[in-house]
Amino acid sequence: MAPKLQISRLGKSFGELQALRDINLAIERGEFIAVVGPSGCGKTTFLRIVAGLEPASSGEVELDGRAVKRPGGDRGFVFQTDNLLPWRTVFANAIIGREVAGRVGPAERRRTLELLKLVGLEGFENYHPRQLSGGMRQRVNLARALAIDPQVLLMDEPFSSLDAQTREIMQTELMRIWEAGRKTVLFVTHQIDEAVFLADRVLVFARRPGRLRESVAIELARPRTLAIKRTAEFVRYVDHIWRLIEDDVRASVIEEKV
């Protein structure tokens, strides 16, 4: 079967700065991919190119064999900041992707309500963002991306603004939602344990220029519970990935001295 996402010789420059160089990658349908790497290695840029929000400088991204040129309803983006519209209710925020596509009938309303229930916001449909906690706002952010029923979910550090406990809850909730729908997911994070816990594969990026250093397959049985974070196997994965990034941080420090 052809891969869901095929990324070939992808490069991106901002003027002099080479943000991404020669990324080659095939992602299967239903795969959960996590992306980690030091700050500034181009993770957000990579995600934005896949989303079609940013043009590539070279190479290309193919979704189901068709080159990605612009944003589309086949990809849903979950932002680092929730980016909710303060004048809209939770429900109206969640359904905005459908509105943009020009289809808001009873079926879309029903589906959006179901999704809000799935992310644990039943009963909050008519609240406004300022009445919600940070965790709840991120749930709306997630529901909004899911409401267009995308084939690929792109998530850029969606839980980074949450406290540690809420983040762990959100990780298990995301797992549960993903198990239910099995969408292809690209999930950027700084938390290595979050990446290992969620992903089938962790892509480790290196910086200057931003590139793919290693792709680490995570062979932990599913469904996973938080208890798995204390197993030796889990810790070995985390150590391995941390060492890859640590090398890179050290290399970049030396690079800056020269």
Place this chain on the structure above:
Amino acid sequence: MSGVERWAVQRAAGSRLGWRIGFPRLYLAGALSVLGGLLLWELASRFVVANALFLAAPSQIFAAIAALAKSGELWQHMSISAIEFAIGYAIASLLGVIIGFAMAESAVMKRVLQPWISGLYATPTIALAPLFILWLGIGIWSKVLVVIFLVLFPVTINTEAGLRTTSERLIEMLRSFGATPRQIFFKVSLPSAVPFILAGLKLGIGRGLIGVVVAELFGSRAGLGRLIAQSADAFNMPDLFAGVIVLAAAGIALTAGFGWLENRLVPWTKD
């Protein structure tokens, strides 16, 4: 429902409750302050400045207002001023919003209009009132023009700024769903500019009222400015203050009504 969610419910309920309890108290403090001020004024004008040519006591002013209201004179002046203000304010608001849109949407428009808008906003255009009276006569239209000149610029500037400062993040969010520029305008830029536009309109109320009265002082047949001018000529302090007080009351009422409107239209800016 998790703890976090229950907390949010309580917070939402709490803020509503807080408003209900807090409002009368605020109201009370304001009322006491006004009453206290009036009392001091009354005492001062009776025992300190006992000359009726220099100061009128609140009791005399309210008697004057009652007399003017009874004779029907007050309504005549008020309605003329109100009509001048309303026409000028409506035209200026509409034009201001349209010009603000044009400037936000087109870089050329902005470059062409910006020096005029900034220049005229900073100029005390009220000084042009005698000229407008010369052009348009002493009827209502010269005053309407003054109001337009005073209200137009804050509305234009705020509309343009509101549209220009739309959050890039919100725009990007909508763009990720494949939104067209038109959809981005109506779903994000316009709603996020509404608080700015309302702030501009609110600024315009005070400026417009001053414009009406000052223009009337320069030459008119009727209006609150006229009432003030003729009372001053006759050294009728109670009538002069009556005009001023009615004006102040109109300003306060309009601004308060506007605040109420803002609370309904853009509650998300009130945190």
